[in-house]
Amino acid sequence: MIANLDKIQFASAVWYFTDYKKSLGNYIVDVDGNSLLDVFSQISSLPLGYNHPDLHKVIQDPDNQIAFVNRPALGIFPAEGWPEKLTNSLLSIAPKGHTQVNTFACGSCSNENAFKATFMWYRNKQRGGAPITDEENSSCLINRQPGSTPFTIMSFKGSFHGQTLGCLTTTHSRSIFKLDFPALDWPIASFPRYRYPLEEFAEENKAEDRKCLAQVEEEFERFNKSGRFVAGVVIEPVQAEGGDVHASPEFFQELQRITKKNGAALIIDEVQTGGGATGKYWCHEHFNLPDPADFVTFSKKMLTGGFYSLPEFRPQQGLKIFNTWMGDPSKVLLLEKVVEVVKRDNLLNLAQESGKRLMDGLKDLSKRYPQHIKNNVRGIGTFCAFDLSSPQKRDETFVKLQHHGVQSGPCGEQTLRLRPSLVFQPHHADIFLDILETVLNDIQTV
Template sequence: MSRPEIRITPPGPKAREVASKDSELIMQSFARWYPFVAKRGQGVWLEDVDGNKYLDFNSGIGVTNVGHAHPKVVKAIKEQAERLLHYSLTDFLYETPVQLAEKLVKITPGSFPKKVFYANSGAEAIEAAIKVARGHFRGTRPYIIAFAGSFHGRTMGALSLTASKPVQRRGFAPLVPGVVHVPYPYCYRCPFRQKYPDCNLWCVDYIEEWVLKKYVPPEEVAAIVFEPIAGEGGYIVPPPDFFKRLKELADKYGILLVDDEVQAGIGRTGKWFAIEHWGVEPDLVAIAKGIASGLPLGVLVGRKDVMDLPPGSHASTFGGNPVSCAAAIATLEVIEEERLLENAARVGEDAMRRLNELKEEVPAIGDVRGKGLMIGVELVKPDGSPNPELLKATLENAFKSGLLVIGAGVSTIRIAPPLIITKEEIDVGLEILSDSLKKALRTVG
C-alpha cells in the first residue's frame, strides 16, 4: 500500500456494533480517542472491521516497533508456542529468558555487571524498580523522588509515581507513601517561569535546595525515577545538560537513578534507549511496550549489586513467559538486522524538519519536539495556552482520512509510527496530518 483506503466513512456499521458491545460489557475506565476497531495489521498498515485501511502513526502506544505481524516475530512466537506455553519462571527455569537477558545486559546503558527481572508490563517493571530500590537499602531509604508531568503506570505503586493527569489519581488515595514530586524540565512551559539556558537548570538545583535541604533527608531517598522523554505528559524533551546534572546530584547523595524507558526505549528515539542521547548511565532501567512486539512483557535491568532482593521477596507467575521472551529476542534481532535504529533517526529527523516548516506556516503549532520517531507537536490557542479542542478535532479528522494518530499531554499530537516506516510513508502521514489540522482550524480555531 502507498496510501490509506477509506471505503466506508469510519466508524462503519461493524465498528459501531463492536463499540456498542464494548461499552456494554467492558469497564470503560480508559479514554479512547476515536472508535477505531482493529481487525488485522501488516507493517505500518492496519485494517478495521469494515475494510478501511489506515497508516499507523501510533504503533499501539509505542509497542509494535518492528511493525505489525513481522514474519520473523510471528515465526518465533509460533515455534515457541508449539514447544511450551508456560511453566513459571518463579519456581523453575527456561532457556529463552536467559537468552534474552544475555542480550539485554549488553544493549542497556552501563558498563557495569547487570541482572534482569521479568514482569508482564511497564507498570509491573516500575513496581519492581520501587521494590528493588527500597529493598536494596533494607528499609533505610523510604523516599522516592518522581517528576510532576510524568507517567509510570496505573498500578498502585506506579500510580504513586505518576503525575501526568489528575484523572489518573482521582479517587485512589491514599497512595503509596514516601513519594515526593518535583517539576519536570518542560522548557516550553517552564513551571518556574524561566528560560533555558539562563535558568542554569534551576529545576535540578530546586531538588537539592528546596527538597533535600528543606524536608526530605537525602540519606533517606532511595531513588529518583524519571522518563528520559516525558511520554503521556506531552512528549517533552529535557534540555541538553539536565540528566548530567541530575546524575551528579544523585551520586552526591548515593541516590539511585531509575530510568523509565517503557515508551522511549527499544529504538524509539534512534538509540536502543533514549537516555543514551545524554550519555548518562542509570542504575535501573524499566522496559516494556516495544520489547516484545505486542506480547505482554516487562523487564527491569539494573546494576548487579543493586538487584539484590532476597529469594521470595519478589516474583511473577507469568513474568519471563517463554513465548513473550521468544518474541522479544526476535524483535531485537529484527531491529539490528534491518538497521531500524538508523532508520528511526533518519526518518525522524526528516519528519521534524517538515513539522517545523509547518509550524512556520500554522501559528496554532506552538512547539515541535522529539528525538527519532518519538515526536510531539503541541497545539496552542492564539494566546499560547494549550488547545485540547483543536487536538481532538485534528485527530478525528485524521482518523476519518485514514491516519491513526493520538495525543499526549493536554494538547500535543503524538507521532510514534513503527520504526520500519519509510520516508515516503511518513510523508503521506504528515500530509494527512497537515490537512487534518488545517481543517480542524476552520471549525475549532
C-alpha cells in the first residue's frame, strides 16, 4: 500500500495504513490486523477516540446529513441556524472573556489569520480613526509601504505554529519544516529550559524565566526602534512539537504584562494543547493570567480550526479574514456532540485522573531505569512526555513500543510524547506503563 501511494505522492512519512472500521476507543488497528493502544491519537487530534457511538449518531441523523453533503462558503452562504451551532459548540467552551470566534480548516490557517487580525488591529491603532488612503490601497498591490506594513510577530525558539509561510517564520522546532523556504525577519526570543526535578531547581528556573523575559523586552525594543513594529507575540502553552517544553505560570503572567506594555497582542496557540487533555479545555487556564488572552487559536481535538479573539480585534472590513470555506459545518456538528459528551461523562476530570496515573508511573520508572529515562518527566493532565537518555534510545523505544502494541509519538530530539484521547482511563495508563517497562528491560544500555 505504501508503494502504491508513493507512486502518487512522497510517502516515506507513512508509518502504516489503518483499518478505521476495526479501530475502537483507545485502540488503533492496522490493515494487517495488529491492534495498538493509541496514546498518540492522530497527533493529538481525536477527542473521543475511534468510532465513538455518539458521533456516529450525529452522522446518521437525517437533519445533519445536509451539512455533510453540502459544504458552504461560510463567509457568504452560511446555513440557517449557523450562529446557534457556533454558540452551542465553540462559544459554550470559549476561554475567559471571549465572545468572538472565527472558524477555519486547520491549525496553520488559524494561526495565519490570527496574525492577520493582529496586524489589522495594530494598523488601525496607528491610523487613529483616519480613513484608509488611496496610496495605501495602491501600494499594497505591489507589496510596498504604506499599504504593506513592516509589522512583525514575535515567537520563541523551539516553537511550532504551522507550515504556511507566515507560520513557518514563527516555527523554530526542526529544520525539516523550514529548509528551502523563505522566511520573514521577525523577532525570536528564548523559551525557558528548566532543570528537573523542578522542586530541586526552583531558583535556577526562576532565573531562567527572568533571562528569557529580558530577551522578550530586548526584542521589543530592537524591532520597535527600527520601525518593524512587534504587533503580536505568539506562544504555545507547552512547546509540543519542540519536545514538550513547559514554562511556569509566572512566566506567562509576566509575558502578558510585557506584551501589553508594548502595545502588542498576545496570541496563545492552543492547537495541540486545547480541547481538554490538560484537564481544562484550555491549557493556559492553568496559568491564572490576570487578563484574557487577546487571541486563542485551536484545531486538532476541537475538530475544526479557528481562533477566539477579544471584541477589539474584530475586523473593520469584510473579506480580510476570509477564505472559501471558513471551516466546515459538519465538524462543528461533531464538536457540539463532543462538548456534550465531555460534560456528560466528566471527561475533563478523567483526564486529570488518568494523567496523574501516567505521571506517577513515569516518574517511578525514571527512578528505577535512570539509564534509560531522564529525570524530567513532565505533563499536565494526560498531556505528558518524558525524555530518553539519547535520540537513538528514544527511536528504539518508540519502535519497540509499536512492536509490543503501543502507538506513541516522538517529538523534540529525544522525547516521547503521550497524547491519548479524552476517553483514556487509568487502566489504560496501567497497560501503557506495563508495556513501557517491558520495553525498558529489553532495550540496550548505552
